[in-house]
Amino acid sequence: xxxxxxxxxxxxxxxxxxxxxxxxxxxxxxxxxxxxxxxxxxxxxxxxxxxxxxxxxxxxxxxxxxxxxxxxxxxxxxxxxxxxxxxxxxxxxxxxxxxxxxxxxxxxxxxxxxxxxxxxxxxxxxxxxxxxxxxxxxxxxxxxxxxxxxxxxxxxxxxxxxxxxxxxxxxxxxxxxxxxxxxxxxxxxxxxxxxxxxxxxxxxxxxxxxxxxxxxxxxxxxxxxxxxxxxxxxxxxxxxxxxxxxxxxxxxx
Amino acid sequence: xxxxxxxxxxxxxxxxxxxxxxxxxxxxxxxxxxxxxxxxxxxxxxxxxxxxxxxxxxxxxxxxxxxxxxxxxxxxxxxxxxxxxxxxxxxxxxxxxxxxxxxxxxxxxxxxxxxxxxxxxxxxxxxxxxxxxxxxxxxxxxxxxxxxxxxxxxxxxxxxxxxxxxxxxxxxxxxxxxxxxxxxxxxxxxxxxxxxxxxxxxxxxxxxxxxxxxxxxxxxxxxxxxxxxxxxxxxxxxxxxxxxxxxxxxxxx
DNA sequence: CTCGAACCTTGACCCGAGGTCAATGTCAAG
DNA sequence: CTTGACATTGACCTCGGGTCAAGGTTCGAG
Numbered sequence: 117x118x119x120x121x122x123x124x125x126x127x128x129x130x131x132x133x134x135x136x137x138x139x140x141x142x143x144x145x146x147x148x149x150x151x152x153x154x155x156x157x158x159x160x161x162x163x164x165x166x167x168x169x170x171x172x173x174x175x176x177x178x179x180x181x182x183x184x185x186x187x188x189x190x191x192x193x194x195x196x197x198x199x200x201x202x203x204x205x206x207x208x209x210x211x212x213x214x215x216x217x218x219x220x221x222x223x224x225x226x227x228x229x230x231x232x233x234x235x236x237x238x239x240x241x242x243x244x245x246x247x248x249x250x251x252x253x254x255x256x257x258x259x260x261x262x263x264x265x266x267x268x269x270x271x272x273x274x275x276x277x278x279x280x281x282x283x284x285x286x287x288x289x290x291x292x293x294x295x296x297x298x299x300x301x302x303x304x305x306x307x308x309x310x311x312x313x314x315x316x317x318x319x320x321x322x323x324x325x326x327x328x329x330x331x332x333x334x335x336x337x338x339x340x341x342x343x344x345x346x347x348x349x350x351x352x353x354x355x356x357x358x359x360x361x362x363x364x365x366x367x368x369x
Numbered sequence: 370x371x372x373x374x375x376x377x378x379x380x381x382x383x384x385x386x387x388x389x390x391x392x393x394x395x396x397x398x399x400x401x402x403x404x405x406x407x408x409x410x411x412x413x414x415x416x417x418x419x420x421x422x423x424x425x426x427x428x429x430x431x432x433x434x435x436x437x438x439x440x441x442x443x444x445x446x447x448x449x450x451x452x453x454x455x456x457x458x459x460x461x462x463x464x465x466x467x468x469x470x471x472x473x474x475x476x477x478x479x480x481x482x483x484x485x486x487x488x489x490x491x492x493x494x495x496x497x498x499x500x501x502x503x504x505x506x507x508x509x510x511x512x513x514x515x516x517x518x519x520x521x522x523x524x525x526x527x528x529x530x531x532x533x534x535x536x537x538x539x540x541x542x543x544x545x546x547x548x549x550x551x552x553x554x555x556x557x558x559x560x561x562x563x564x565x566x567x568x569x570x571x572x573x574x575x576x577x578x579x580x581x582x583x584x585x586x587x588x589x590x591x592x593x594x595x596x597x598x599x600x601x602x603x604x605x606x607x608x609x610x611x612x613x614x615x616x617x618x619x620x621x622x
Numbered sequence: 623c624t625c626g627a628a629c630c631t632t633g634a635c636c637c638g639a640g641g642t643c644a645a646t647g648t649c650a651a652g
Numbered sequence: 653c654t655t656g657a658c659a660t661t662g663a664c665c666t667c668g669g670g671t672c673a674a675g676g677t678t679c680g681a682g
Binding site for chain 4: 130132133136140151152153171176177178
Binding site: 118122123125126157158159161162165166169170172173191192195196198199202203205206209210212213215216217219220225226252253254256257259260261 | 371375376378379410411412414415418419422423425426441444445448449451452455456458459462463465466468469470472473478479505506507509510512513514
């Protein structure tokens with residue numbers, strides 16, 4: 117006939133936990149002695165260790181209660197279920213560990229793997245740290261608002277990176293971020309960009325449909341807080357040129 | 370500029386969690402639009418994924434808050450600490466899995482390994498299921514009240530099992546459980562038990578000090594609910610004999 | 623015999639990390 | 653104009669206990 121403290125120590129749980137199990141109806145309340153102390157037997161110790169083992173495995177107390185009342189067959193089935201569960205948690209834990217490991221090693225964690233690869237490629241091509249960050253923020257924003265559109269645009273942009281002229285334009289736009297708004301090079305750059313789009317065959321689209329358009333990503337980027345006078349000017353020139361082209365088209369039509 | 374729902378979906382958390390992080394000061398409150406909706410940027414998404422990753426690793430939110438404010442060095446140190454922690458949890462999980470596996474396979478779980486081995490040995494010697502259970506309960510009770518005494522007695526009893534006469538006596542006592550109280554074999558059995566203890570050299574001790582005395586374990590066992598008229602009678606005879614022996618000693622002294 | 627330490631009793635409140643519900647407001651599309 | 657999806661706040665619920673308060677009990681030493 118042992119006391120609650122001895123029982124708890126034997127099973128490796130706290131006294132409070134034992135009383136909690138009583139309240140939940142998990143562990144039978146033992147008889148009291150003359151002073152009102154609970155007096156336990158070995159059977160209680162066995163039941164308690166069983167409860168503790170299941171509880172440590174993350175089984176909710178309510179479920180443990182059911183299991184203790186179940187027959188051997190049901191119990192065995194539940195055990196193997198719990199074990200599968202535990203195994204799953206082990207795998208999940210390994211995945212978490214991998215992600216945690218990447219946490220201290222940069223920003224690859226925060227975007228889908230393929231985007232991370234793409235960003236690495238940009239860095240290798242010589243894009244500035246700031247440019248890469250703008251891209252990253254753009255893709256995050258885009259894929260949270262419309263994941264499907266993001267996937268399509270992304271595939272298109274990835275393809276464009278195989279075109280040396282596009283890469284050259286991209287790098288120059290990246291540098292242009294720091295130019296002043298009246299830099300004479302901006303006009304030429306805007307022209308080359310326009311010609312590239314026309315040459316690619318989708319320069320005619322209105323602006324919302326087209327695919328690999330760096331200005332779209334940049335547009336998104338501005339809403340994340342990045343902007344530069346030179347880029348604003350670049351966009352301005354592009355709009356004017358497009359207006360002229362549209363007008364010319366109308367004239368010729 | 371995304372809404373709370375889009376942000377939550379991107380990071381893979383619930384809206385409620387995002388607001389919870391705001392309340393805890395973990396994630397900066399973004400500006401509101403004209404209708405009072407929170408409007409997030411990509412920076413928020415990055416911060417949120419970071420928070421989520423740490424939270425999934427079991428890091429308390431208060432600790433995450435500290436980490437986000439810490440410098441890169443402290444952060445990296447904390448990460449490796451967390452990773453070690455995670456690894457430890459993995460090991461613990463494997464241990465739990467092993468114990469869970471044993472749960473459906475009997476009672477080895479509920480007593481220390483060496484006692485489990487001892488109980489198996491009893492079973493092999495032909496001790497009844499009931500007898501083994503009485504022993505198990507006895508050791509549980511004993512090791513919860515006085516673990517040290519239990520260890521000493523246990524070592525002694527294990528040694529006694531190497532004596533064929535002790536084993537024979539044990540088996541006969543085990544069978545005697547079901548005899549009636551006036552069975553004539555009880556007297557002879559009591560005599561053999563007494564002679565064994567005397568021959569072993571500790572028959573002179575008072576009864577509280579001695580070591581491998583099955584009647585002690587049985588005595589404990591009675592307090593767990595097991596008892597039989599034959600065993601009660603056996604104890605009665607033993608007491609009478611001991612009384613006579615003591616008296617004789619006194620006379621000769 | 624008394625003292626203190628260690629043990630036991632009940633009850634009430636507290637914790638993290640959100641979930642749920644209610645009442646209300648707002649947005650976008652048919 | 654309505655409908656359904658989404659947003660806002662606040663209050664209360666959950667689980668598995670921990671902590672505190674305000675006592676009563678037991679045990680061993682002096």
